Amino acid sequence: MWRYLVVYGLAVLGVLCLTPPAVSQAGAQSSDVEAFLDDAMPAASAPGLAWAIIDAGEVRSGVRGELVAGSGRRVTEDTPFPLGSISKSFTALAIMQQVEAGQVDLDRPISAYLDAFEGQPGAAITIRQLLSHTSGYSTLQGNQSHADQPGHVASLADSVRQLALTPPAGEAGVDWQYSNANYLVLGALIETVSGREFGDYVETRILDPLGMEDSFVGGSDRGIGEAVAIGHTPWFGGRRPVAASDDPMARAMAPAGGIVGSAADVTRYLAMMMNGEDDLITADHKAMMLQPASAASPFYGFGWFLDAGADTAYHTGLVPGIETVAVLSRSEQRGGVGLVNANSGMGFGVTGDILAGLSAYALGNMPATGGGHLGAQSFYLMLVGTPILFLAGIVMVWIRRAGLRAKSGPVGLFSLWFPLVSTLAMAWAFLDLMPRLFGAPLMTLSLYQPDMVILLIASSVIGVSFAVFRLGVAYTGRR
Template sequence: TVRQLLSHTSGLSIVQGNSNQTDVTTDRDALKRRVVYLATITPARAPGEVWDYSNANYQLLSRVVEVLSATEFGDYVESQILKPLGMNDSRMIDWEHGPDDAAPHRPWFWTKVQFDGRGTGRGSLGQGGVMASARDMATYLNMMMNGENDILTADSKAEMMQPASSISPSYGLGWFIAPERGLVFHSGANPGFEAFASMRPDQKKGFIILANGGSGFGFGETGYLRRGAAVLALGGQDERRPGWMMKAAFLLIVALPLFCLLGAWRSWKRRASIKAKGRGIAHSRIWMPLLAAVGFAYVLLIFLPGSFGVNIQTATFFQPDLGLLLILSAIGIAIWAAIHS
């Protein structure tokens, strides 16, 4: 149902929602094609069974808006939301850099580098297609908390900021909620950009922070800065910096390609002695390295990205350093297996 899509209880998973993030096509039929594709996949769970954040939900919803309004989704948002609210420094992503637009930066090991590519396609406008100033986003948060009937009814706004169902106690309709702390919030990211919005509706206080730098893994993590700034503005629990374990994990991933290539080099040096052991161990000599390489590649290219809710293509799109390391490690273990067998 529409409500299940709004509350992320449709059964579509986070990985299914992130699998098409690298589709950056911008023609007017891009969203229609995206939804035609989504109609061919089977949701990971039955609708209404579990809560699982999935961008696919809002891709489907944006197409619903297009069909019912007979208006392209981006045009609809600009004419029905941005302009009526006076968000004059905001627009839907149009893939043309203006003179006042911030340049995006993606993580690259211990620093960040400017990203000159296209960060999203027209099929993703419903999940993250708004370009806005912090001042305009403050206007939007004020609308959500003003208790008035304007672009939405006051009752609709209140319902958006309440638990959507018993299986969605910490999510309403488009907003995360922490009722015990009186907080309503949401974060968002495109390659090279991240944002965080937080409100205390009972106090009529809101906070928005926008950054033209994406978080990295380990040394490049910046999410705690945005959340920490919100804590300073609105109160709440202190944000902790990323621990040494995350940094150590990143350093291990950095070292993985070197370990794999070192193993391949040692196997190459010992290839004569390995073959001299005779045919009696040919089976294990050939199949064991192959099975080890396949298992290791699965962990690197499927399991690890999946634990973050993405596939390897999306991981590389948002964090090119991490994606490159995982791919190089998989190549290195394949070279080792080929030499060793």
């Protein structure tokens, strides 16, 4: 069961998406992908999807569904989707451009570039460690907001200044832990050494040269608009659209997950990463990005997860209501992208199976047989039933209050107080332990799994209330 909880966490969502394929094939045809989606889309209950596969320069693509469920506005070949953490590979590419310009040294400490880190706990963290998630910053630290002043919208520089004051959770260069904090710092580094705002830099130095006309950095002047896919989150067996807005925080979070792009545009980006040519950066530096960054980071390069057994590089993305994947082969000219405007439900409406299947097709393989989600489904159904059971328990306590008030002796005391201890332990597990396993505060989790968070809170509150009510009935009615 806990494996499913981690899979649906913010930082490690994508690792499941590249489940090793069961059968190899010569090359995926569009009809094969569409036949796969005929089954996968209804099972995931996703409103819309866009995909594209590039193989030896040939691009095949397709779209399905709606920008917003029930709106009648169809997803098109040019529909931009928020890419989520795929954006990290763009940030890493921008850093490599600055390395080639002589502005950045991968093994110099961040304090040599950003004054905010001078004399701070993370001063000695190197650029290489930030790129490879070996800085010591934790997943939880990366998912916590530092702009907590009411009415205050932090810029990227403001967020990083606050982050610089935060001691990393671990020692730099020792362990790997995925953290948005690393790429926020890298974004601030790009702004400092280039003298340009991060979004402007990425749009003019990466997106425009690649002809990514339907892509932009979140919070830019292009805005959200009606053409961008709207995310949908799970809602008690259904889907609920995420309110579209020009999020003022999007610009500050852009280096970690704020780039917006279409499937067709992302294939242009993948083609550049696989062409073996000197263009936006040299071929050697492209290869460096797609290799293990260090002994502490054997499965992550610079902005890319690595699967050494399959010789692939990939990254997934997760924003409220949107899940994405981009994958490429490190030895063959093939790759692909999948964009879905829905977050996975807890065992129900799982969109990860779609992304895993599209990833397999992109690499020239047949998708592996989808794994069962019984563990996650059972946990979700347990959460649904728990508040109901506790409410029923409150009723039964009142009905059987005479027997409850008659309890005495050590056994009686134990039976009276044990429910309070156990429900408090359950509340701790639901409200503190589980967010730590996800690597995100409970409020952040509610952006992606609102129904699950409501059930966790309801189970905790009603459970403890049941135990307290039971004790109150037991002791107040005694003679």
